[in-house]
């Protein structure tokens with residue numbers, strides 16, 4: 001029995017890449033994560049997903065983890081795009097948004113009731129990773145920010161491994177695209193994704209739970225642990241492939257996990 005009373009925790013938010021599966025382009029599950037997930041379901045707990053992947057929609061991420069063997073409902077799957085859509089919608093419902101992305105973020109924005117458009121006036125420019133982005137899109141985004149649109153970075157990866165048009169490589173992420181717009185405009189972006197504590201709090205609230213009964217499980221101290229901890233959650237860090245831990249800027253947030261395990265199988269013994 002853990003000092004953290006894990007048996008009293010009802011909502012278990014899981015990171016996806018390098019925690020549940022290797023990554024969305026290589027969706028083979030980690031067996032310890034799948035064991036814990038199924039154990040939580042057996043106990044009547046609610047496991048759910050909060051990922052920083054911004055180039056795929058919640059529906060696409062749901063499809064990837066379902067194929068990997070996880071039983072989860074679509075309404076318990078949150079991408080960084082869905083988090084950004086919630087962030088914008090909370091401030092300006094039905095805002096006009098110009099979205100750079102591979103289609104996933106656009107889908108999450110539309111699902112949230114935002115007006116995704118390529119024409120001015122634009123209230124928010126939201127940028128996710130987009131390996132097909134054109135100069136015209138980057139230039140338009142820059143002009144709209146110069147004219148006063150709020151600049152949103154959907155998650156914050158400088159680069160990330162993936163497969164695009166059949167080629168496995170490391171690709172420039174949203175943080176790098178946003179850096180170009182920041183440099184051209186002098187405007188600083190709002191980074192919406194883990195570790196922003198508001199993302200964790202909004203997700204927990206949307207799922208109908210309290211912070212006190214929620215746990216964050218992830219591989220990344222700078223995103224999963226720092227953000228979950230700052231939001232007030234109990235955090236569990238699992239050791240995974242070092243080279244697959246995406247660098248994030250956690251600022252002054254505390255990256256120390258409450259519980260640190262080599263395998264999530266250890267968590268099963270803590271109930």
Ligand SMILES: [Mg+2]
Pocket residue numbers: 015016017018019218219220
């Ligand atoms: Mg991860």
